[in-house]
Amino acid sequence: MSLKYKVSIIIPVLNKWELTKNCLVSLAEHTPREIYEVIVIDNGSTDKTPTMAKHFGLNLFGKHFKYIRLSKNINFGPACNLGAKIAKSDFLFFLNNDTILTPNWLEPLLKAFTQDPSLGAIGPLLLYPNNTVQHLGVVFSLRNKVFHLYSQFPKNHYVVQKKRYFQAITGAAFLIPKKLFWQLNGFFEKYKNGSEDIDLCARIIQNSHKLTVIPNSVIYHLESQSQDRNKHDNYNAYLLTKRCEHIFKPDAWKFYLQDGYKVKITKYLKLFITSDSQEKEIPQSIEKIKKIIFNEPYLWEGYKKLVTFYIKKNKFQEGIDLCYFALSFYPEEKILPWLSLFAQKQNNIQIIHEISTLQNKLKIQSTQIKEKGKEYVKKLLKKEPTLEPLLLNWLKRYSINY
Structure with missing residues (x-):
């Protein structure tokens, strides 16, 4: 009989073994063991990852761990979709490997879905190591530029602790029901390591679901540690505009006025x-x-x-x-x-x-x-x-x- 979990945690990686190692250790330390599985999708790493990840993960998680080794880099979106295809759970949690989990990070996220059936996807509050905000929601400028609301604000500022609904949230730590994820056809695979998450969020809100960040779930995020992270920004921005410009509205100004x-x-x-x-x-x-x-x-x-x-x-x-x-x-x-x-x-x-x-x-x-x-x-x-x-x-x- 196959195992059935509450959450499948899917981590796409490309090199940076030390980051993956630290992420997995914090995950094992701060997550209830029986309700989740960990799926690492290796996008053709050439460092220690291929020789270390499988055994390290099995030692930490046992039967709850899967390591999928790819011969080449297929990019973030396709790797996440591959992990989602083999996931045995009700929820998918996509997680960057340059993250450190903290105590009680998962429970508030799962609780939010039980309390609010209108939610389509949610994320935790992401902090930089100096305890300032990395991500609490994605907003849009008057010129349709995408940015993180209140980035670099101290974590205890009153605006950081408010719950809000957004048009988009980051895919760096992203929880979504598996049924909805596949109903929307997963991540659009033509992006090159950027904007896949914003595109998916557009389809979520078009499907009459909401997006939010849960401030009492906290994960530390080093941000943009992957190779050539910004190499394809112009291409991704063009593709996102082509596919989603008619969906998103300028909204940053509203949050500032409300606060x-x-x-x-x-x-x-x-x-x-x-x-x-x-x-x-x-x-x-x-x-x-x-x-x-x-x-x-x-x-x-x-x-x-x-x-x-x-x-x-x-x-x-x-x-x-x-x-x-x-x-x-x-x-x-x-x-x-x-x-x-x-x-x-x-x-x-x-x-x-x-x-x-x-x-x-x-x-x-x-x-x-x-x-x-x-x-x-x-x-x-x-x-x-x-x-x-x-x-x-x-x-x-x-x-x-x-």
């Missing part, structure tokens, strides 16, 4: 997010301001005070470090003047060159906005009519006739 932030649109149709929650309480101590900014990365007035201080005290390297931190949260056009000033003062040729490249990109975007600003607005309003107040204000501010 109490101020939202403006820059000249380049990018979101400028600020918080005034602590502006009146900003201290004089530079170290205290830095700590406050780490805990509230959208406190714009705090950055301005630090920049003024670093200029006054000739602390140019500290200013550069601050600017690179700020670029994780703010549009380039807001930060580049500061970064340029500090780089010029320090005569940092490399950074000056980087700034020049970014400024040239902004010039191109500026030309596009002048030529097609009205078209962008019409397209956005057709997708999301509730954007009208923000967009009309943008048109007025930058003197674009509509």
Whole structure:
């Protein structure tokens, strides 16, 4: 009689044996033994993986472990689909090997499905090793760019702990009922290690199911450790746009407003997010301001005070470090003047060159906005009519006739 599990944990791997090893150890340590199986799909590894993985996995999991060795790399989506075909479970959990599981990670995910029948797929809260957010949901910008909401926010920030529904979540740690996965034909296999998860999410929401992340399920994610991780970004973005552009709506701005932030649109149709929650309480101590900014990365007035201080005290390297931190949260056009000033003062040729490249990109975007600003607005309003107040204000501010 074949074994039947609650969850099949499918881990596609390509080299990086030490990452796979650490992932498997944490999985064995923090997961109830009898309810799951582990399926490692080896995409033609050439390191220690082929000689180590099978025996290591069997020692950890016994009959709960399967190792499938492929002669070549068939990419993430096809490897996941292969694992799903041999899975003996009700749920499939796709997991990157550059992850570390923590206590009680699985139970909240399974519980969520029993509490909410409308769910199609869910994921855990993914954190960087420094306890900031790597992923709590995927959102879409006004220009239809995909990014992670509140990336690099501290894990204890109030916005991190909220439960929300998304249009997409990452496939790095992704739980879905097997029946639904195959009903939707699994991962679309023409992507090359990117965007397969977003494409599947599009089909899930079209099938009238919801997507969410469960904050009290936590997994650490090192992110983008696979070989040539970003090599095919342009191709994948093109394919995703071709297949799914009509499905997704710009939604990042809604989350920011719902969470109490101020939202403006820059000249380049990018979101400028600020918080005034602590502006009146900003201290004089530079170290205290830095700590406050780490805990509230959208406190714009705090950055301005630090920049003024670093200029006054000739602390140019500290200013550069601050600017690179700020670029994780703010549009380039807001930060580049500061970064340029500090780089010029320090005569940092490399950074000056980087700034020049970014400024040239902004010039191109500026030309596009002048030529097609009205078209962008019409397209956005057709997708999301509730954007009208923000967009009309943008048109007025930058003197674009509509």
